[in-house]
Amino acid sequence: MNLIETVATVVDEPQEFIDRAGGGETGWTGMCGYLIGTLSIFVFLRIFSAVPPGVYSFLNVLTIILGMNFFFASAMHLFLEMTGSRGAALKLFFLLGVTDFFWVVLIPLGFLAKLGYLNPVADFLLCFIIMILARISLMRRLYSISRNKALLALSVPYAVVAAASLLVFIYGIVYLVWLVV
């Protein structure tokens, strides 16, 4: 399988790719996306010495990203199924991996950030937004839903994680106040 051809199809005719591609092609493309995307994120973080070096460190980051996306795909699929849309969770997981190809933009931006021309957080956010838009586009086609519903479904897992973190933080503050008082 030619990765360039596959990605070109995803870019030019995403609906055709989703309808045509079997489990093998989608899976292979998705995992390549995860690998290349994670490598880009890892190298970006290494430029700023934000993560330790080594293969094990990379594998740790890869495991975290795969785990997070697995959770996201599950939550999104559950939400969409509950709201009446039909699709395939595993295919969604691999399509999320395909969108991770956009993280390749992070490396040249990382160079510019290291030289001080750009802000590294802004670079990261820019790539993140591009990735989100790509995910909305693919999810919309896979589940045959509107753009707004796709955005809502995509927000669900992020909202859950943010809400859980906020609750833990608030509980921590309340606990400390109770200790002092």
Added chain:
Amino acid sequence: MEEQNIPVVPAPAPEPAKSPGPATQTKPSQTRLWLKIIAVLYAIALAASFAVIEKVDGVRKSRSKDLDLSKLTGLTSAKKDAVAIIPIFGAIYQTDSSKVWERGSQQIARRIKAAAAKKEVKAILLDINTPGGSVGAVQEIYSAIMRAKAETGKPFVARFGDVSASGGYYVASACDSIIAEPGTITGSIGVIFSASSFAGLMNKVGWRNEVIKSGKFKDIGSPMRDMTPEERKLLQGLIDDSYDQFVTAVSAGRKMPLAEVKTLADGRIYTGRQALGNKLVDKLGDLQDALDLAGEMGKLGKNPRILRDVDPLDQLFSIIDSKLSFFGGASIETALNASPRLEYRWYGN
């Protein structure tokens, strides 16, 4: 019959297939071309980034380990050098718990050792406000100061607050310099053993206590009966020995002749100003004066940076402990269970 020629209308020729327009044909190949260019650029960027990472790692490895440790602990340069302040407040006793946030003599000794071991600490100030305490506990702190001085060579300054008598003075005598307020109460160099006798009260209410013991001195100091002359003589021997240890320590620490110390060590108290006249203290001043002196002795100058002897985690555990021990009931229980003991303590306050 005429033949009618029905004209046969030929079937319309099928429309020629539309050939794909130039835009549709070039779009997929354009995308592939761009993707190939991006892939090549990505490979180059990746190789360049590995070179940058190797250079950054090389710089990090060439830094000395001390600097790395400093980064971990939040210190980055010599301007963070400081004078450590260790408070010694209240009566000095050994606690009966091993909790690190307790303020017993073991914990104070540990803090002295830890402060002296810190690189950024150039001098140690003991902020003393105590009437003294048990002999063992006071000597534990004294030993910790002497050991820290011998191992690190760092200067110790003692600062007297309201009261720094008896055991408080014992501890301060190990320091290189003593500063007291003019009105500080100090002195009371001596030993005390106090035991109460409820024999008279028990006789009145008809209470009798039976004791079975292996030796005649086994229940010495018992509140159930009066002290015998033999017991008194024995305890006096203990007192004299502890007293001798006290005056020897003061003589060594203050570099005064033993005879001179003994003339001052009859248990009387002095004000700070009187103590200055007797050479029991070196200067009169307040906490800021003591800090300035410690800073100058530690070569940091006046008004040095202060490192307080406070561990936020210990404070948090102390708060939790106080919450869980039913509002200090445990400390009341400890106080009620206190038994007679030898003390370097002034009971005037």
